[in-house]
Structure formats: structure tokens, C-alpha cells
Amino acid sequence: MLSTEDRQLLNLLSQDCRISTEQLSVQTGLSVEYINKRVKQWEENKAIVQYHAHVNWEKTGESQVAALIEVKVLPQRGFGFDKIAKRLIKYPQIKTVFLMSGGYDLALIIEGKSMQEVALFVAEKLATLEHIQSTATHFVLRRYKQDGTELMGMEETPERLVISP
Amino acid sequence: MNKYLTPFVREMPPSGIRKFFDLVSTMKDVISLGVGEPDFVTPWTIRETGIFSLEQGQTMYTSNAGLLQLRQELSRYLSNAYGLDYNPNEEILITVGASEAVDLVMRAILSPRDVALIPDPSYVAYGPCAALAGAKVRYVPTRAEEDFRLRVKDLENAYTPEAKLLVLSYPNNPTGAIMTREDLLPIAKFVEEHDLLVLSDEIYSDLTYKGTHTAFAGLPGMRNRTLHLSGFSKAYAMTGWRVGYVAGHQDLIYGMTKIHQYTILCAPITAQYAALDALTSASQSKSEMVNIYNQRRRLMVKGFRDMGLSCFEPLGAFYVFPSISATRLSSEVFCRELLREENVAVVPGSVFGPSGEGHIRCSYAYSTEQIKNALERISHFVQRRLN
Numbered sequence: 001m002l003s004t005e006d007r008q009l010l011n012l013l014s015q016d017c018r019i020s021t022e023q024l025s026v027q028t029g030l031s032v033e034y035i036n037k038r039v040k041q042w043e044e045n046k047a048i049v050q051y052h053a054h055v056n057w058e059k060t061g062e063s064q065v066a067a068l069i070e071v072k073v074l075p076q077r078g079f080g081f082d083k084i085a086k087r088l089i090k091y092p093q094i095k096t097v098f099l100m101s102g103g104y105d106l107a108l109i110i111e112g113k114s115m116q117e118v119a120l121f122v123a124e125k126l127a128t129l130e131h132i133q134s135t136a137t138h139f140v141l142r143r144y145k146q147d148g149t150e151l152m153g154m155e156e157t158p159e160r161l162v163i164s165p
Numbered sequence: 166m167n168k169y170l171t172p173f174v175r176e177m178p179p180s181g182i183r184k185f186f187d188l189v190s191t192m193k194d195v196i197s198l199g200v201g202e203p204d205f206v207t208p209w210t211i212r213e214t215g216i217f218s219l220e221q222g223q224t225m226y227t228s229n230a231g232l233l234q235l236r237q238e239l240s241r242y243l244s245n246a247y248g249l250d251y252n253p254n255e256e257i258l259i260t261v262g263a264s265e266a267v268d269l270v271m272r273a274i275l276s277p278r279d280v281a282l283i284p285d286p287s288y289v290a291y292g293p294c295a296a297l298a299g300a301k302v303r304y305v306p307t308r309a310e311e312d313f314r315l316r317v318k319d320l321e322n323a324y325t326p327e328a329k330l331l332v333l334s335y336p337n338n339p340t341g342a343i344m345t346r347e348d349l350l351p352i353a354k355f356v357e358e359h360d361l362l363v364l365s366d367e368i369y370s371d372l373t374y375k376g377t378h379t380a381f382a383g384l385p386g387m388r389n390r391t392l393h394l395s396g397f398s399k400a401y402a403m404t405g406w407r408v409g410y411v412a413g414h415q416d417l418i419y420g421m422t423k424i425h426q427y428t429i430l431c432a433p434i435t436a437q438y439a440a441l442d443a444l445t446s447a448s449q450s451k452s453e454m455v456n457i458y459n460q461r462r463r464l465m466v467k468g469f470r471d472m473g474l475s476c477f478e479p480l481g482a483f484y485v486f487p488s489i490s491a492t493r494l495s496s497e498v499f500c501r502e503l504l505r506e507e508n509v510a511v512v513p514g515s516v517f518g519p520s521g522e523g524h525i526r527c528s529y530a531y532s533t534e535q536i537k538n539a540l541e542r543i544s545h546f547v548q549r550r551l552n
């Protein structure tokens with residue numbers, strides 16, 4: 001079980017990974033030494049996988065197309081789905097690989113510069129892989145919220161009084 | 166047309182907060198640490214429930230006491246959280262914010278010539294509401310050296326045989342002070358000895374950052390002497406919904422319900438449905454908010470101490486109450502000059518009572534970015550005044 005303090009540390013880091021150790025220490029009441037030690041442990045055991053910026057590509061002027069691909073796979077004796085998954089994760093175009101319960105086996109998220117590029121990748125690289133039975137491609141039309149962050153200001157920030165009792 | 170107002174209302178001073186608000190309103194781009202309400206929007210589950218109740222056409226009056234389901238859920242919450250035991254049928258009244266409950270208690274309990282004892286500094290409504298009920302007010306000072314806890318020796322000094330009601334308000338606005346069970350026990354003894362009733366406004370109870378909150382009504386012998394007030398504004402970020410409650414002995418609640426039925430009829434139904442959802446499905450959102458307040462609290466206290474101001478550690482609500490006596494300015498002058506020179510609005514401690522003089526109230530119901538920015542500006546101001 002994660003202690004309340006450790007959960008707080010991870011929450012603060014996952015909201016803003018550039019927060020300084022000093023700032024973390026002030027906000028959580030934990031010592032700088034403890035935080036350094038703990039974060040190092042998490043980095044080493046990959047509990048903290050990566051520090052990255054969450055880019056909303058739509059705002060950058062760079063065109064970005066993403067698709068969710070449902071993949072049906074023939075599981076291989078002795079390996080289940082792992083062997084095919086290990087091949088798939090090597091492709092830089094494939095950003096996400098999940099093994100799913102239900103109507104299909106693997107869910108992939110693929111990103112590319114155009115629909116053309118993504119469709120080509122699916123048709124030529126993915127569908128032709130051994131043990132892949134079928135694919136179904138769903139293009140992302142709009143991102144409203146991703147990884148817990150609302151991407152479009154759906155709501156105006158309401159105004160508070162400047163002074164109130 | 167002033168002459169048509171009653172002399173009492175004509176003479177009644179406006180809240181010091183209001184005066185300062187008017188001043189701040191004339192300025193642009195003010196960074197404020199001046200608000201007494203959460204910066205969070207009401208958690209979505211609660212808002213959605215309110216919207217759903219409207220879609221269902223729930224737009225009628227409720228019973229005077231409020232939705233029975235809400236009172237039942239409150240009764241369960243008060244029992245689980247604070248070990249209090251109130252019958253939802255006769256001992257809980259849903260009000261228009263804790264504000265209405267304050268007014269009801271004063272009007273139901275106090276007659277002219279009665280005296281209400283009120284801790285100083287404290288929330289601005291108690292004194293004027295007691296006075297509107299015709300009663301007299303005696304303020305009981307609290308001090309930074311004692312972490313702004315109420316002490317029996319000060320109660321004894323303020324006591325008069327006409328005293329009938331003691332107001333308690335912990336966690337406290339504006340100081341952020343809390344009172345533990347050990348702190349409250351001698352107060353309970355004093356209340357018993359002097360046959361007082363207690364209005365205990367515990368609206369910030371869920372915003373307690375160390376130990377667990379003790380409800381005054383849960384102390385030995387205090388249940389029937391206490392009117393336990395609270396509401397949804399603070400812990401669930403629901404200030405604009407206007408819903409609160411008071412729990413107490415059935416005779417007292419019955420008396421208050423009579424006033425409420427003529428003056429208010431019932432609390433808004435949409436808000437009552439939303440409040441019901443707050444109790445049943447928002448405890449996770451609540452504890453997330455509490456965690457975030459606690460992080461900001463530490464940031465604020467450190468910020469003021471780093472400036473060289475003395476700042477006792479507030480363990481409740483969402484305010485810090487640093488001393489500005491090192492600057493040798495009165496709290497009102499400090500706030501005016503800070504506003505003029507650095508565009509930062511904080512509230513003079515003196516508006517919460519004479520013992521608030523020499524302090525400022527700063528709220529941490531703001532993002533860490535806003536807090537850091539404001540602290541930096543306040544620090545510049547303070548450094549200029551200290552040198």
C-alpha cells in the first residue's frame with residue numbers, strides 16, 4: 001500500500017513533473033532527502049516511467065492523425081499474445097498497445113501525419129503480420145480529454161468575488 | 166429616504182469586508198487572496214445531480230425542515246464522522262446556508278437584554294445577527310500566542326449573568342485555528358456551570374489538517390446545550406447553492422423551524438438534491454480538495470515566515486492569519502498600501518474583531534501559481550516596510 005504522503009508526491013509529480021524538490025517538500029511537509037530518495041527508487045523500479053510534456057498537437061499547427069485499431073490475433077501456443085505484442089511495440093507509429101477482454105484482442109493507438117499514412121501502415125505492415133486475423137480502424141475525430149486533462153475549454157472559468165467573508 | 170429605515174438599521178455599520186470590497190472593486194488586475202470561498206467548482210457528480218433533478222421537474226417546495234432523505238443522510242454522516250446522534254425527523258433542519266442557521270439560532274434563543282459571547286476574531290455575521298435579535302454582544306479575545314484558541318480565563322472575564330449563548334466557531338474563519346477535544350473540555354465545563362447554550366458553527370470541520378475534528382455537541386453533557394451548525398459551502402465547494410443545516414435538541418429545532426417556515430419556507434430544492442449527492446457520492450472529491458488545500462497551506466505558512474513575519478500554524482479552514490506587527494502598520498493601512506503598491510488584496514484582520522488587529526487574513530483557496538505570485542509581491546512590500 002502506498003502511504004498518503006507518497007501518493008501525494010506522485011500526484012504532484014504527475015500533474016507537473018517540473019516541480020522542484022524544494023517545492024514538493026514545502027507542499028507535502030516531507031524532507032528533501034526523503035523525496036530525493038523516494039523518487040530515485042520509483043525511477044529505478046519504473047514506477048515513474050517517464051517525464052514528458054503533454055502536447056496538444058492540434059494547437060501547434062502540426063497536423064496529427066490518430067486511430068484506434070482493434071486487432072484480432074491467433075494466440076500462439078506457449079506464448080499467448082506476448083510474442084505478437086512484442087513485435088508491435090517496436091513500431092514507432094504505434095503509441096499504445098493494450099491486451100483487451102471482449103470482442104477483440106489488442107487495442108492499438110497509431111499516430112501519423114495523415115489518414116493516408118495511417119491507413120497505409122495498417123494495410124501494409126499490420127494486417128500482413130503473421131497471426132493477425134483482422135483489423136478494424138477507427139480514426140480519432142476530436143480529443144476532448146486525454147490522460148485526465150481537459151483539452152478544450154468547454155467551460156468558462158467562473159468569476160469569484162475578489163473579496164468575500 | 167434614510168429616515169424611513171429603522172434607527173437600528175441606519176446605525177448598523179456595514180461589514181468591514183464590504184468596505185474593503187468596494188475599494189478593491191475600483192482597481193484593475195488585482196491579485197486577490199481575499200475570498201472566503203473555494204476556488205474549486207462544485208464536483209461534477211453533485212452538479213450533475215442538480216441538473217438531473219431539474220430535468221425530472223423537481224421544482225417544488227420541500228417540507229419546511231427539508232427533504233427527509235437529506236436529513237436522514239445527514240444524520241448518518243454526523244454519526245459516522247463525529248459520533249453525534251440526531252433524529253432526522255425532529256432534530257435536523259435544512260437551511261439556506263449556515264448563514265440562515267446563524268440567524269435562526271440568534272432569533273430563537275436570544276431576547277433583548279440577553280448577552281451572546283462571541284470569540285474575537287471570528288466570522289463577521291455572529292455579532293450583527295445577535296444584535297438584530299435585540300441581544301447584546303460581548304467579544305471574548307483570543308490570541309496568536311495561544312494559537313487563537315478560546316480560553317476559559319477569557320470567558321470568565323467576559324462573562325456576565327445575562328450571558329445566554331456562547332458562539333464557537335472552529336476551525337475558525339479568519340484565523341484557521343482549531344480546537345482539540347482537550348481544548349474544548351474546559352469550555353464545556355464552563356458552559357455547564359453557567360447554564361449556557363452553544364451555537365457551534367463547524368462549517369469548516371472537514372477542512373482539518375491535523376488529527377480529527379471534535380464536534381462540540383459530542384462532548385459529555387453538551388448535546389442538548391449545543392446547536393450544531395454546518396453546511397455544504399466549504400467542504401464541497403457549494404457556496405452558491407445556498408444550503409446548510411442545524412442540528413440540536415428537538416424543542417430548539419422546533420422553535421427555529423417555526424421562524425424558518427414563515428420567513429424562508431424551505432431551502433432551494435435543487436440545492437437540497439445536490440447536497441444529498443454530496444453526502445452520498447462526493448467523499449472522494451472532498452478528500453482530494455482537502456489534500457490540495459493542505460499543500461497550499463504549507464506553502465503559505467512558509468511564505469510568510471520566510472518574509473520574516475510571525476505566522477502561527479493554522480490547522481483548519483483555508484486561511485492563514487500572519488502577524489504584520491513587525492511592519493508597525495495597522496492591518497487596515499497595511500491592506501490599503503499593499504493594494505495600492507502591489508495590487509494584492511488581502512483582508513485586514515480588524516474587520517473580524519479588535520483582536521484581529523495586527524494581522525491579515527489570506528485565503529489559500531487559490532492555485533499554487535496564484536499563491537506564489539501573491540506571496541512574492543507581499544514579500545516585496547514587507548521588505549520595504551521592514552527596512
Ligand SMILES: Cc1ncc(COP(=O)(O)O)c(C=O)c1O
Binds near residue numbers: 261263398
Ligand atoms: C465560519 C462561517 N460560517 C458560516 C459561513 C456562511 O456559510 P454559508 O455559505 O453556508 O451560508 C461562512 C462563510 O464564509 C463562514 O466562514
